[in-house]
Amino acid sequence: MSQDAAAATASGSAPATATASASTTAAAAGVNRRAEPQILGITASGTPPVTELRNVNANSASRIDRGNRNGNGALMPPPPPPSQLYPVYNNTQRLRLNPVADHQPDNYEDLPLEFSPLLFSSLERYLPPSLLNSSREAKVNYMREILQRYSTDSDRTRVQKHREYRQKIISNYQPLHRDLYTMHATNFFVPSFLNAVSENTEQSFRNIMREPSPGIFAFEMLQPRFCEMLLAEVENFEKWVHETKFRIMRPNTMNRYGAVLDDFGLETMLDKLMEEFVRPMSRVFFPEVGGSSLDTHHGFVVEYGMERDVDLGFHVDDSEVTLNVCLGKQFSGGELFFRGVRCEKHVNTETQPHESFDYSHVPGCAILHRGRHRHGARATTSGNRINLLLWCRSSTFRELRKYHKDCSSWCAECQKEKRERQRLSVQATRLELLRREARETAA
Structure with missing residues (x-):
């Protein structure tokens, strides 16, 4: 266990339990590399226990068999493939390396797409010149083909099941404050x-x-009235969950309490929050981790206090940029402790003294930080604390990270290694010059 994990334990923040996909090193150091969203016991990465996976596959197969028959036992025709809805064209042109900043992309929210409409709008800025001003249908065809290359069948199945899960909630849950579901910035x-x-x-x-x-x-960010309304909405949703005995997805693998706001209708409003308010700030302060190309999010609330989660172990977020806003209520403790920014390779390295920082929550006030900024939450010793979190992600940055391994622009350990390489290079050059000078003098 690293010194940081030990310190977190001593301060009341238990080390995070590693997910099934986390390395044994991460588990030993108490750092959960990805606090993944969890759906009914299956992580978002689609890696449930083997026995559970077998059951899911078997049940899915039987459901498919029954679903292909009508009441008379005759086989029903299968649904048309996506290519019949949006014809796929041969893709021979490359995307731009840099987005067209002043291009105004189309809106794709009214289309039955397999991926987030905001993802299409973001990707549109990277289209080749010949397609940038084409019809919306032509752009959809081109972008769908690209996105499908990077999306497996299991990914698409998981997304579809999650979409059905959300639709079931939205169709049955009656909102308390409908004003929350549309962005009203001045309110x-x-x-x-x-x-x-x-x-x-x-x-x-x-x-x-x-x-x-x-x-x-x-x-300072949120008005008190908004905080009160959102708290009441979450309480109303949890009451509905309790009364209907509906099994819901918790925010991530580390929090047992709280709710995913996107799942009961707030996704569009939170998209606006990310696109129009978080992204402009991230473009300025976090450009090196995709701050200017944030295109998807995971929005949720977490609850701490009596009969709730008490603290949160040492971890990094599954985001490029995280917005964390305290909604209330009355509480003591619950400070966040930060321990430096690290890439995946260095997530378990020691903390330098200047990297340690504790933050005390104030209702209505926000903090904005990189998702890879290691942190945890100390115990909430009295009362109840509820926070709104928005994990903002950039699909462009994540794709580039597969090929561009240098993280020295933001990872402290990578920066240290780079400085050491430069020092050794300068030292080697100096020695070579001294040897050359000595040879010339001897000659």
């Missing part, structure tokens, strides 16, 4: 935050923020 955010986003400059953001530790930005 949600404090004026100082709105003004900063409207100006959309680094200086305007820094005017409302403080950076108590490198890469951690704290600022």
Whole structure:
């Protein structure tokens, strides 16, 4: 166990239990490399226990057999393949390396797509020149073909099942505050935050923020009324879950309490929150980790206190950028502790003294940080604390990371290794020059 994990344990934050996909090293060090969303015991990566996987496959097969027959026992025709809905064209042109910043992409929310509509809008900025101003149908065809190359059948099946799960909730759950489900910025955010986003400059953001530790930005964000409404909505949803005995997906593998806001209708509003408010800030402060190309999110609330989660172990988020806002209520403790930014290779390395920072929550106030910034939450010693979290992700950055392994622009350990390589290179060059000078003198 690393010193940081031991410190986390001593302070009341138990080391995170590693997921099935985490390495034994991560488990030993108490760092959960990915706190993955969890659906009925199956992680989002699609890796349930082997016995459970067998049961799922067997049940799925029997359901498919029954689903292909009508009431008279005759076989029903299978649904048309996606290519009949959106014809696939030969893809011979490459995407741009850099997006067209001033291009206004189409809206794809009204189409029955296999992937997030926001993902299509984001990817559109990378289309080759000959397609950039083509019809929406032509662009959809091109982008679908690209996305399908990187999406396995199991991925698409999982997405479809999750879509059906969400639809079942949305069809039956009656919202308490419908105003929450559409972005009303002037009713949600404090004026100082709105003004900063409207100006959309680094200086305007820094005017409302403080950076108590490198890469951690704290600022006032939400109006008290919005916090009250969202807390009431979550409470109403949990009441519905209890009354209907509906099994819901918890936010991630580390939190036993809380709710995924996207699952009961708030996805569109949170998309707007990411696209219009988080992404402008991330473009300024986190460009090296895809801050300017955030295109998907995972939005949820977590609950701490009596008969809830008490603390949260040492971990990194499954995000490029994380927004964390305290909604309330009355509580003591629950401070976040940060321990430096690390890439996957160095996630278990020791913390340097200057990387340690503790943050105390204030209702309505937010912090913004890289998802790879290692952190945890100390015990909430009294009362109840509820936080809104938005894990913002960039599909472009994640794809580039497969080929570009240098993380020295943001990982502290990679930076240290790079400096050491440079030092050794300079030292070797100096020695070679001295040898050359000695040979010339001897000659």
